[in-house]
Amino acid sequence: MRELKILVIVIFFTLVTYWGVEPYAHSQMHKHVESENFEYKDLPKVEKGDIAKGKELVMSNCTACHSIKAENMPAPMDPVTSSASYGVNPPDLSNVGAIMDEKYLAAFIADPAKASNVAHKFTPESGKVHPMPGYSWMPKEDIASIVAYLKSIAPKEVTPKEAFVTACGRCHAARYDGKMLGEKWTQIGQKPKFKFDKDSLAFDIKVMEYQDNLKKYMGKLPPDLSIIIRARSEHFLKTFIENPQTQLPGTAMPRVGLSEEGFEKVMQYLENIGDPSKPARDALGYKFLIYMAIFTLFAVLWKKSVWKKLH
Amino acid sequence: MLHVLLMPLIIIAVIVMHFGTLRIPHVNNQEGEEIDFDKEAEKYLSGDTKNSKVIRFQWDFLAKDFMVMAFFLTFFFYLVFYHYEFAMDPVNFDPADGLKTPPHIYPEWYFLWSYEILRPFSKDVGLMAFGFAQVIFLLLPFLDRSPNAKPAHKRGLFQVWFWIMLIDMIVLSIMGKVPPEGVFNTIGLVAALTFIGLWIILPFITMAEKKA
Numbered sequence: 001m002r003e004l005k006i007l008v009i010v011i012f013f014t015l016v017t018y019w020g021v022e023p024y025a026h027s028q029m030h031k032h033v034e035s036e037n038f039e040y041k042d043l044p045k046v047e048k049g050d051i052a053k054g055k056e057l058v059m060s061n062c063t064a065c066h067s068i069k070a071e072n073m074p075a076p077m078d079p080v081t082s083s084a085s086y087g088v089n090p091p092d093l094s095n096v097g098a099i100m101d102e103k104y105l106a107a108f109i110a111d112p113a114k115a116s117n118v119a120h121k122f123t124p125e126s127g128k129v130h131p132m133p134g135y136s137w138m139p140k141e142d143i144a145s146i147v148a149y150l151k152s153i154a155p156k157e158v159t160p161k162e163a164f165v166t167a168c169g170r171c172h173a174a175r176y177d178g179k180m181l182g183e184k185w186t187q188i189g190q191k192p193k194f195k196f197d198k199d200s201l202a203f204d205i206k207v208m209e210y211q212d213n214l215k216k217y218m219g220k221l222p223p224d225l226s227i228i229i230r231a232r233s234e235h236f237l238k239t240f241i242e243n244p245q246t247q248l249p250g251t252a253m254p255r256v257g258l259s260e261e262g263f264e265k266v267m268q269y270l271e272n273i274g275d276p277s278k279p280a281r282d283a284l285g286y287k288f289l290i291y292m293a294i295f296t297l298f299a300v301l302w303k304k305s306v307w308k309k310l311h
Numbered sequence: 312m313l314h315v316l317l318m319p320l321i322i323i324a325v326i327v328m329h330f331g332t333l334r335i336p337h338v339n340n341q342e343g344e345e346i347d348f349d350k351e352a353e354k355y356l357s358g359d360t361k362n363s364k365v366i367r368f369q370w371d372f373l374a375k376d377f378m379v380m381a382f383f384l385t386f387f388f389y390l391v392f393y394h395y396e397f398a399m400d401p402v403n404f405d406p407a408d409g410l411k412t413p414p415h416i417y418p419e420w421y422f423l424w425s426y427e428i429l430r431p432f433s434k435d436v437g438l439m440a441f442g443f444a445q446v447i448f449l450l451l452p453f454l455d456r457s458p459n460a461k462p463a464h465k466r467g468l469f470q471v472w473f474w475i476m477l478i479d480m481i482v483l484s485i486m487g488k489v490p491p492e493g494v495f496n497t498i499g500l501v502a503a504l505t506f507i508g509l510w511i512i513l514p515f516i517t518m519a520e521k522k523a
Contacts, residue, residue, distance in 0.1 A: 292384060
C-alpha cells in the first residue's frame with residue numbers, strides 16, 4: 001500500500017509540473033482568440049445568382065488576369081511576369097467555388113482590400129492600391145451571378161494540395177513537399193526533379209525573381225509552411241486563417257476566406273507534408289499497443305508467481 | 312571520441328561504483344528500518360522466504376521491475392504513437408531568424424527552475440544566484456549536518472524543509488516558462504529567494520537534530 005501511495009504522490013507532482021509548464025504556460029504566452037467557425041458574420045448574405053449570366057460576366061471581367069483551367073482558359077501571363085505587374089500571381093478560379101465561402105467571394109469581388117482585412121496597406125497616403133480592382137459599382141445580383149458561376153464550375157472533390165495551392169501556395173512555399181530530393185512546392189509551382197543542374201538553377205532563378213516581387217508587395221517573404229503544423233496549434237492556424245488580424249494585428253497576410261471544408265483540406269495538406277509518417281504511426285500504433293497489453297499481462301503474471309513465496 | 316566513447320565509459324564506471332557502494336551499508340528501505348541483513352539473508356536461504364525482510368535481485372526484484380516497466384512502456388508507446396508532439400516544443404519548429412527574437416525565450420523544462428533563479432534579479436546578482444543554484448545540490452551531503460542517516464519523515468524539521476523545497480522547485484519551473492509580467496515576476500522573485508534561503512538555513516536545522 002505504501003508503494004502505491006508513493007506512486008500517487010509522484011504522479012500528482014509530475015502532473016502539476018506538466019500542467020504548469022505546458023498548458024498553463026502556453027495559455028499565458030498566447031492571446032486567446034475565439035474561433036468563428038468560418039461563418040464570416042460581418043459579411044452580407046449572397047442571393048441566388050444566374051449561372052449563365054455569371055459566365056458572361058466572368059469572361060468579360062475576370063479572365064484578363066485570372067486563368068480558369070477547368071474551362072480551358074489559360075493564364076494570360078506566366079507567374080513571374082504576373083508578379084512583376086501585380087505583386088503576386090492571380091489565382092486560378094477553377095476551384096475557388098469549392099473551397100471559399102460564398103459570402104466572402106461576393107464581398108471580395110466588390111472590395112478586395114476590405115474583404116480580406118488588409119485595407120490598412122492600401123490607404124490613400126500609402127499611394128498603393130489593391131492589385132485587383134473592386135467591382136462595387138456592379139449590381140449585387142451580378143456579383144451573385146459570378147459567385148454562382150464559380151460555384152458551378154468547381155469540382156465536387158478538391159484534393160488537399162489543390163486547396164493549398166489556390167488558398168496559400170502563391171505566397172507560401174513548402175520545401176518538404178516532394179518525394180525526391182530537389183522536389184518542392186514553390187510560389188511559382190511544383191519544382192520537379194531536374195536531370196541537369198542548369199535547368200534546376202534556371203527554375204530557382206525564376207522562383208527568386210517571383211519572391212523579390214512578392215517581398216515588395218507583402219513587405220517580407222511569407223514563411224515556408226512545411227512544418228507549420230508542428231510549430232503552431234490547430235486552434236492557432238484556424239483562428240489565424242479565419243482572420244489574421246486577430247492574432248497578428250497589422251499583418252500583410254489577407255483573410256483568404258476559406259470555408260470550413262476548404263480549411264480542412266488545407267490542414268490535411270499541411271499535415272501530409274509536416275508529419276508524413278502519421279498514417280504509418282496510426283496503422284501500427286494499435287497493433288503495438290495490443291502487443292504491449294499482452295506483454296504487460298505476462299509481466300504481471302510472472303511477478304505474481306515469483307512473489308507468491310515472498311512477504 | 313569524448314562524447315561517444317569516453318563519457319559513456321565514465322557513466323558506466325560511476326554506475327558500477329554506485330552499486331558497489333550500495334553493498335557497504337546495504338540497501339536502505341522505505342521505513343528506514345535497521346535490519347540485520349546477514350540474519351535475514353540466512354532466513355531467506357533456509358526457505359523461510361515469507362518472513363525474511365530481504366529479497367533476491369534475481370528474480371524477485373527483476374520480476375517486479377519488469378512488471379512496472381511493462382506498464383510504463385505501454386503508456387510510453389501510447390504517447391509515441393498517438394501524441395507524437397507530446398514532448399516537442401512548437402518553438403523548435405520555427406526556423407531561426409537572426410533578426411527576430413521570440414517574445415519569450417526559455418530553456419528545456421528541466422532547466423526552468425534554475426533559469427527562474429537567474430531571471431528575477433539584475434544581471435550580476437542574477438548570474439551569482441544562478442551559479443549558486445548550479446552547484447548547491449552537489450554540496451548537499453556536506454550541508455546536511457544531521458547525525459542521522461534516515462528518510463526525511465523520521466527527521467523532524469528536515470521533512471518540512473524537503474517539502475517546501477520540492478514545492479518551491481515546481482513553482483520556479485512554472486514561473487520560468489510563463490512570460491515575465493505582472494504578478495509572475497513577484498512570485499518568481501519570492502520563490503528564488505526562498506530557494507536561496509532554504510539552503511542557508513539547511514545546516515542550522517540539521518545541526519539541531521538530535522541523534523536518534
